[in-house]
Amino acid sequence: MSNEENISVALFGFGCVGQGLYDVLNHSEVLQANIEKICVKDASKKRSVDMSLITYSKDDILDRKDLDVVVEMINDTDEAFAIVKKAMENKIAVVSASKKMLATYFEELYKLQEENNVALIYEASAGGSIPIIRTLEEYYDNELLSSLRGILNGTTNYILTRMELESKDYSEILADAQSIGFAEIDPWLDVAGFDTMYKLCLLSVHAFGVILKPEQILALGIQNVTFNDIRYAREKGLRIKLVASAAKAGDKFRVYVMPRFVKSDDELYKVVYEYNGVEVEGAFSCTQVFTGKGAGSHPTGSAVLSDISALTYNYRYSYKKLKKLKRILGAKYNGADLLDTEFTIRVYIRYDEQKDMDGIEIKNVVEEYRSPGMNFIIADVGFNSLYKFKGNKESKVFICEVE
Ligand SMILES: NC(=O)c1ccc[n+]([C@@H]2O[C@H](COP(=O)([O-])OP(=O)(O)OC[C@H]3O[C@@H](n4cnc5c(N)ncnc54)[C@H](OP(=O)(O)O)[C@@H]3O)[C@@H](O)[C@H]2O)c1
Structure with missing residues (x-):
């Protein structure tokens, strides 16, 4: 692929993220991308784009020989994996936003990248608009990272913030968040910590080279929080945040998702409403904090756009930390064994x-x-x-x- 040329892109999914990408792509003055096709599922839905772009058959896209990039933004985990796998086998570079799919099938996806010598990048899958994956991958490449902590789910942070500021109970704020689109009708994946767990799986690979299956990570959520808990925290000058943690402990790693009382001088204390924040601690760089919108159509679309743009200069994750650990441990490499x-x-x-x-x-x-x-x-x-x-x-x- 050359950044001198227009690149040919096909999209899977035209929901919240897909439409956000479409908008930001139309506003980009630098990236010259031609959207060749958009694959969606429901033929009865009205679309805000030229209908000649729409297809309902994945093979209309995956069988093409002229595509540079497939962008996968659908909400069906197994189908997303099937699409991404076939695209990579056909040597088409892939951008994906689907954290659950990426975390669930990570081992297979890593192999597919190696075997087919093709890029799979997924900045939008963790931290929304915060460029955390590429930062961990590139900036902290040779750095001795000691820990990473993050608020990675906007819905739960929004609920916790409003409970505290409005002195209201969980169910009332959740219902309101659902009515204005800040929480899903079925909020379980978010409130029980699963969404954060998928994101932490991906960050653990790029921060430390540790591949974990989602079910290996302890994830406790905020579904049982009450205003009494919030009041207890407030009286002590603390805030409750749902925090993803990954930290070195000797030769192993402590990786988990859990609500946490954070103090007012903690950078995560200031991350409120739907915002996300990630704090990275390095041996030489000390503490660095990244904040931004963790979800939503345009913030997520802009992360996807940045990935497409990176592919124009043939960017790929190099997985140096993972490769180093695999080199040291050889056939014995097993992410679960690295978990303390x-x-x-x-x-x-x-x-x-x-x-x-x-x-x-x-x-x-x-x-x-x-x-x-x-x-x-x-x-x-x-x-x-x-x-x-x-x-x-x-x-x-x-x-x-x-x-
Ligand atoms: N929303 C966010 O802020 C956000 C942030 C980061 C990552 N993500 C991830 O990005 C992905 C998409 O999220 P979203 O919020 O955009 O979902 P969404 O609004 O529910 O849209 C999903 C889209 O996927 C399409 N789709 C579903 N199954 C399909 C299939 N088998 N073939 C082709 N298209 C199919 C749907 O088609 P129809 O239009 O025909 O229904 C729809 O356009 C998810 O994995 C999500 O976890 C979302």
């Missing part, structure tokens, strides 16, 4: 009945409070035991990391 789960973590646990905490290995109680309206403990607990609560839709326990 044998540590103690200090958490706040708000519960209704003592038995709600069954299974959590409590090692040391630091503070305990019981009243007719609210019970909580702050305790050091075995991290491994928290996996028991992962994905438990019935549990009403709220767990939050304490610094």
Whole structure:
């Protein structure tokens, strides 16, 4: 591909991200991209583009020999993987925004890049408009990174911010967020921490070279947060944030998603409403913070545009940290073995009945409070035991990391 020429692009998906990309592409004065075709699913929907661009058959795009880039922005994980796989096998460079698909199929996608010598880039999949993946990949290439912490989900940050500022309960703010489009009608993937977990999977590869399957990452969400929890935090000058963490611990890595009390001098404290923020800690660069809009049509579209633009100069992720680890560990390389789960973590646990905490290995109680309206403990607990609560839709326990 040469940046002197117009590049030929085909899109899969014309929803929130697809339309955002279409708009930002039309406003770009630098990138000369021809959109050849747009593949969508529902033939009954009205489209805001010339209908000759629209197709309902993926093969109309994937069988073409004249395409430079396929941009995948659909909301069907398995179908997205099938599209991306075939495009790469046909040696077409791919840009994708689909974090769940990328995280779920990462091993296969990595192999497809190597075997077909073709680019797959996905800046829009984590942190929306924040250019974090390429930054980790390029800027921190030779840097000894020690940790990464981030607010990676705009919906949950929006809910937590409004609960605090308006002194309202979770269900009221969630319903309002749904009515104005800041939360999905089914918010589970966001509020239970899964969306953040997919993004953390991708950031762990680029920060540390660790490939983890989504289910290997402990993800606790904010679905059980109440205004009592927010008030407790506020009284102590803290804010509750849903934080993705990946940190070096000796030769291993601690990678998890959990609500966390953050102090007012913490950079993540200032990241409010739908904004995302990522803090990166390096041995020599010290702390650096990146903030920006984490989702939405135009912010995400602009990240996709930046990827298309990068492909005009034949950009590919080099995965240097992953390759280095694979070189050192050889056939023994296994992301799960690099995960440290044998540590103690200090958490706040708000519960209704003592038995709600069954299974959590409590090692040391630091503070305990019981009243007719609210019970909580702050305790050091075995991290491994928290996996028991992962994905438990019935549990009403709220767990939050304490610094
Ligand atoms: N929204 C965001 O802010 C955001 C941010 C970062 C990443 N993402 C990711 O980007 C992807 C797209 O998100 P979105 O919000 O744009 O979703 P969306 O608004 O629901 O749109 C999804 C699009 O995918 C199309 N589609 C679904 N299945 C298809 C198939 N089998 N073949 C062709 N087209 C198909 C739909 O077609 P119809 O139009 O015919 O229904 C629709 O145009 C998702 O993976 C999401 O996680 C979204």
